[in-house]
Amino acid sequence: MLDIEGLKVSFGEREVLKGVDIHLERGDALSIIGESGAGKTTLAMSIMGLLNGGCSGRIVLQGRDILEMGESRRREIRGDVMAMVFQNVEDALDPVYTISDQIEEAILVHHPMDKDRLRLRVDHLLIQVGLNREKGDAYPHQLSGGERQRALIAMALANDPQVLILDEPTASLDAMTKAEILGLLRESMRDRIGLVVTHDISAASRISNRMAVLYSGRILEMGDTEEVLARPLHPYTRGLLRSSPNMITTKDLQGIPGRMNSGVKGCPFHPRCTQHQQRCTFELPELRDVGGRMIACHRGGIVPLLEVRGLCRSFGPLKAVDGVDLNLCEGETLALVGESGSGKTTLARMIMGLTRLDSGEICLEGEPLEARSKEFYRRVQMIYQNPRESISHRMNVAEAIMEPLDVQGLGRSREKLERVLDEVELSSDPEFLNRYSHHLSGGEAQRVAIARALILDPKLLIADEPTSALDSSVQAKILRLLMDLQEKRGLAILLVTHDLALARKVSDRMAVMKGGKILEEGLTSDLLAHPLHQYTRELMESASGVDDDGVQVKARRQVEREGDCIEEQSFEVCRRPGTWQRMIRWMRSS
Amino acid sequence: MSMDDLSRGSGGWIDYTIARAIEWPGKAFSLLCKGGILANYIIAILIILSLNFLLPRMMPGDPLQAIYGDEALVAMTPQLEADLIHRFGLDLSIDQQFIAYLSALAHGDLGYSYYYGESVSQVILAFLPWTILLAGSAMMISTAIGLLLGMESGYRRGQPLDKLLLAGVIFLSGLPDFFIGILLLIVFGVSWRVLPLSGALTPYGDLHGTALALDLLRHLAAPLAALVIVRMTSTYLLTRNSMIATLGERYIVTARGKGCSERRIQYMHAGRNSLLPVVTSVGLHLPNIVTGALFVEIVFAYPGVGWLLYNSILSRDYPLIQGILLMVTLSVLTVNMAVDLAYRRLDPRVGNAH
Ligand code: SF4
Numbered sequence: 030m031l032d033i034e035g036l037k038v039s040f041g042e043r044e045v046l047k048g049v050d051i052h053l054e055r056g057d058a059l060s061i062i063g064e065s066g067a068g069k070t071t072l073a074m075s076i077m078g079l080l081n082g083g084c085s086g087r088i089v090l091q092g093r094d095i096l097e098m099g100e101s102r103r104r105e106i107r108g109d110v111m112a113m114v115f116q117n118v119e120d121a122l123d124p125v126y127t128i129s130d131q132i133e134e135a136i137l138v139h140h141p142m143d144k145d146r147l148r149l150r151v152d153h154l155l156i157q158v159g160l161n162r163e164k165g166d167a168y169p170h171q172l173s174g175g176e177r178q179r180a181l182i183a184m185a186l187a188n189d190p191q192v193l194i195l196d197e198p199t200a201s202l203d204a205m206t207k208a209e210i211l212g213l214l215r216e217s218m219r220d221r222i223g224l225v226v227t228h229d230i231s232a233a234s235r236i237s238n239r240m241a242v243l244y245s246g247r248i249l250e251m252g253d254t255e256e257v258l259a260r261p262l263h264p265y266t267r268g269l270l271r272s273s274p275n276m277i278t279t280k281d282l283q284g285i286p287g288r289m290n291s292g293v294k295g296c297p298f299h300p301r302c303t304q305h306q307q308r309c310t311f312e313l314p315e316l317r318d319v320g321g322r323m324i325a326c327h328r329g330g331i332v333p334l335l336e337v338r339g340l341c342r343s344f345g346p347l348k349a350v351d352g353v354d355l356n357l358c359e360g361e362t363l364a365l366v367g368e369s370g371s372g373k374t375t376l377a378r379m380i381m382g383l384t385r386l387d388s389g390e391i392c393l394e395g396e397p398l399e400a401r402s403k404e405f406y407r408r409v410q411m412i413y414q415n416p417r418e419s420i421s422h423r424m425n426v427a428e429a430i431m432e433p434l435d436v437q438g439l440g441r442s443r444e445k446l447e448r449v450l451d452e453v454e455l456s457s458d459p460e461f462l463n464r465y466s467h468h469l470s471g472g473e474a475q476r477v478a479i480a481r482a483l484i485l486d487p488k489l490l491i492a493d494e495p496t497s498a499l500d501s502s503v504q505a506k507i508l509r510l511l512m513d514l515q516e517k518r519g520l521a522i523l524l525v526t527h528d529l530a531l532a533r534k535v536s537d538r539m540a541v542m543k544g545g546k547i548l549e550e551g552l553t554s555d556l557l558a559h560p561l562h563q564y565t566r567e568l569m570e571s572a573s574g575v576d577d578d579g580v581q582v583k584a585r586r587q588v589e590r591e592g593d594c595i596e597e598q599s600f601e602v603c604r605r606p607g608t609w610q611r612m613i614r615w616m617r618s619s
Numbered sequence: 620m621s622m623d624d625l626s627r628g629s630g631g632w633i634d635y636t637i638a639r640a641i642e643w644p645g646k647a648f649s650l651l652c653k654g655g656i657l658a659n660y661i662i663a664i665l666i667i668l669s670l671n672f673l674l675p676r677m678m679p680g681d682p683l684q685a686i687y688g689d690e691a692l693v694a695m696t697p698q699l700e701a702d703l704i705h706r707f708g709l710d711l712s713i714d715q716q717f718i719a720y721l722s723a724l725a726h727g728d729l730g731y732s733y734y735y736g737e738s739v740s741q742v743i744l745a746f747l748p749w750t751i752l753l754a755g756s757a758m759m760i761s762t763a764i765g766l767l768l769g770m771e772s773g774y775r776r777g778q779p780l781d782k783l784l785l786a787g788v789i790f791l792s793g794l795p796d797f798f799i800g801i802l803l804l805i806v807f808g809v810s811w812r813v814l815p816l817s818g819a820l821t822p823y824g825d826l827h828g829t830a831l832a833l834d835l836l837r838h839l840a841a842p843l844a845a846l847v848i849v850r851m852t853s854t855y856l857l858t859r860n861s862m863i864a865t866l867g868e869r870y871i872v873t874a875r876g877k878g879c880s881e882r883r884i885q886y887m888h889a890g891r892n893s894l895l896p897v898v899t900s901v902g903l904h905l906p907n908i909v910t911g912a913l914f915v916e917i918v919f920a921y922p923g924v925g926w927l928l929y930n931s932i933l934s935r936d937y938p939l940i941q942g943i944l945l946m947v948t949l950s951v952l953t954v955n956m957a958v959d960l961a962y963r964r965l966d967p968r969v970g971n972a973h
Contacts, residue, residue, distance in 0.1 A: 077876060079872065079875055079876060104878050104879075104880065105878065106878075107875070107876060107877070107878040108876060108877040108878030108879075109878060112876070112877075113876045115869065115872065115873050115876060116869075118869050119869070120868050120869045120870050121869045121870060121873055122870055122873065123870040123873070123874070123888055123891075123892070124870070124892070124966075124967070124968055125891055125892055125895075125965070125966065125967060134874075134877060134879065134887075135877040135878075138877060138878050138879050138880070138883070139878055168967040168968070170967070170968050181873070184873070184877060185876075187877075
């Protein structure tokens, strides 16, 4: 049992860890993820007692506080009771001794034994990590990166430690070797207390069952690995997942605005957080349990922005919207997909207050909406398929963009105008500002419409087929723009579209709508990989040649044979569907 | 160059020439050591032999005069001159001369010292053991002391012991070895009279066994100390630096993580790895040690090759001077080669030692 309480580490003036609490039992494998500089390695090293910096707090292993031990006592447990697999960098192994010598040393410093037993033990370890005696007799420079990593693992396992700490165990390994090493590591951590420090989220997901997100010396989120990955609750965790390439999500990569600074007051993440409030700038959020997940956030993690309950609307006998429930969180994109006539546009218009509701409730940031006040339109804006619909043909660009300011009685501001133009990547020279909408190209008009929507700094943007009237190259740019705006401002986007392929690339979640009802709703990747509703499958089929068994794509590939002769082959590729969780499980088990 | 320059003994250009002549192979060594070791050394040796052959012959005037000096000619009879011309093959063509020169060398014939009335090689052989004793033990002891102090100092970087050692060593390294030799001579030999002033053994002492050994050590102590004190400084500085660099390597953290004791880390990991550059430097510093030994021998009138060289210069015994320089360069080269081979054994990353 390993208990870390209020661990603080500082090097001189600089505080690297600012109070970390972790509790681990035998069989736990906790991965600590975060950007470089978050303090991950410092955490690992302080547990090993390898830091000269000032540590305070408690690290209790088997009832004894490591921080209170003398160096000689610490040395006795280091490498014996707890061991570390070091990052496989150049010279992690001593270049002048053979691998076997170095493994022997790891044993001998703790357990002196005779030559024969030692030899036996070393051979056993070598085999355990997938090496052999021949490799053991080699010098580090004669081994490949993967073999060196194996040697480092063997050294860590030499005395059968109870705590195993891994520091970036798969850095600088190629994909195949990485998969093998991860398998070995998972095996090695069994029945021990495992701690994995890494920035590689997919590696972490494969070898840990719990995950903690470290930021600027503090844990921001901690929970079950699968759950954290499937449903990140802290804005930083979501940003981290969005910015790291993986085989799980389908949405394009997005970054996190700004960079990590250590001397931040209040919530360490607040300068980069798109949902921060006044309070976040001076008060530190404690790590606390929010429905089984540990989160350090004043707002309890990513806040739900829009909640729709039991929305109904009929036109005569036609039920256009029939009991719809929806949630949309801050900084999230929800794609509302369906054919024309499915009621999706009506739903969007109802949220906007452009169509009356028969029954149901709409909450914005937790408060139910009655009448649509002016204030509402500061927080929610809409863009349309045809941008010219929202731009009066009697107004030039500047007037069209600043019109909402007039409506809100906020007064025109040249500064705001230039800022939004810059955000939507349009020029602010007078010639352009004086143009009328019929002189704009489709892409420019849509950008103007977006700028017009943004000038009030809304939190939610409802986009109704925003790109279906555009050429695909322009469409790509507009979508990229929306994603960038989301990254920078934490904009929540409700994307109404019939295009499944498009929704797949830009949305976090997806809701499939037909006949006024939501048939299926879930994480985009999950929903598309494993559609449960027949109608979803039909939609997918019509989108890209899909049948019941999965996605069938006829592919023509050029296969190179024997060097220069190129042969054309055509074959079918069948992608087997699987759920998100199944994929994670599969990745872990492989 | 004039004879006056020469007769000044340890004056400017001799100092310079000897140092250059001896350091040259060291430089050539470092340039050449990438390829096949042996081939390189053979090439270096050939170049040295050719230079030694060509230089006297390229001097203006009579080669005989160049070889034997002005004074020798005064005492020379036509009979002797004819003898010498034949002996040096000066009546042959240049390539035949070269072959004759090589074959003479192959027989160990370095020429004839008219001053000692013996063949040059025999004269040198009589003096050589003392230089080997002095330079060899100086090299070993200074390396050992430099290494030990460097390891301690580098490991305790910034602590009082390190600061003290560093300051002391930097002070010492600025002093020339013959100066320290003179100091030692004055303090131990003249003022305190605990050590002999000159020689390698008490003349006509007729000592045996332990007494002989003690006498030998008493004579050796001061010149050896002078050499060691100066020569250990470069090893110390190098070891200290290399120790500091090594302590920053990742494998030191790995060793700590295993639970190795600090002593083990200091000697088995950091120390062992710091050894590598030191061994190379021993090879490169060998010429310095030999030069140093030559000067110190002069100061203490220690009967080694340096003292011999000094005397042969005073007596303008050109064949002897030439022979000594050739011998010294060749032996430095040989030791360098040995060091190079040793390095390959120490560092598995170099060559195919494994
Ligand atoms: S909402 Fe506040 S407390 Fe929560 S992550 Fe953002 S800045 Fe930190």
